[in-house]
Amino acid sequence: MPGRPAGPPPVAPVAEGPRTYLSPYRPEDAEEFTARARESRGLHRPWLFPPQEPVAYAGYAGRIAEDPARAGYLVRIRADHRIAGFININNIVRGAFLCGALGYGAFVGAAGRGLMSEALGLVVGEAFGPLGLHRLEANIQPGNAASIALVRRAGFRLEGYSPAFLLIDGAWRDHERWALTAEGAVPDAGRGAGRGA
Ligand SMILES: CC(C)(COP(=O)(O)OP(=O)(O)OC[C@H]1O[C@@H](n2cnc3c(N)ncnc32)[C@H](O)[C@@H]1OP(=O)(O)O)[C@@H](O)C(=O)NCCC(=O)NCCS
Secondary structure (H helix, E strand, O other), X not given: OOOOOOOOOOOOOOEEOOOEEEEOOOHHHHHHHHHHHHHXXXXXXXXXXOOOOHHHHHHHHHHHHHXXXXXXXXXXXXXXXXXXXXXXXXXXXXOOOOEEEEEEEEOOOOOOOOHHHHHHHHHHHHHHOOOOOOEEXXXXXXXXXXXXXXXXXXXXXXXXXXXXXXXXXXXXXXXXXXXXXXXHOOOOHHHHOOOOO
């Protein structure tokens, strides 16, 4: 990814690690987010379908901001503030469950560098800290090796296998059910992730 001069962050970080920080989805991020999503279609398909055009981004970011059952974070690179990817917590149920389901994607150029691992550690810290959740789920198709590696690295455990679990790209897809509870989370995992590259 070409570097941009490092100035101050365009938005106050929600949480910071050595190489990444989390920021909220903002209306003014529409152009960068969707350009990066279009560049990343080959990486994302057939697993993930993030908004490709600014108008779709506006609806997507608006739903995340307004829905108390969701929390969403852009993953930004500290060195140049570019958007490396995103991690959302969906379907948040409170009461005696205190659980949310993860959705995430890296953008090309940022993938495979440990940035998402670091950022996932930051999101886990937010989930079990300020958001007050007790459990995070990640439901992943069995062939999605990079996604399985990401959650395994973050300490999630495989709980089971659900046939025809989610409707994705027009078909009901089987999913592995990975989860992490607050008791199993490594404190400050995001700050320690990465090997300094
Ligand atoms: C799933 C996804 C977000 C994972 O992102 P990622 O970039 O692979 O995750 P990381 O940033 O943690 O990168 C990990 C890789 O970087 C490598 N790496 C390089 N430098 C590193 C560093 N300093 N620290 C840690 N890892 C580093 C790791 O070795 C690892 O590669 P490996 O698995 O070949 O060993 C990404 O593959 C993606 O967007 N997939 C498509 C969308 C998708 O499937 N979403 C989820 C649907 S369930």
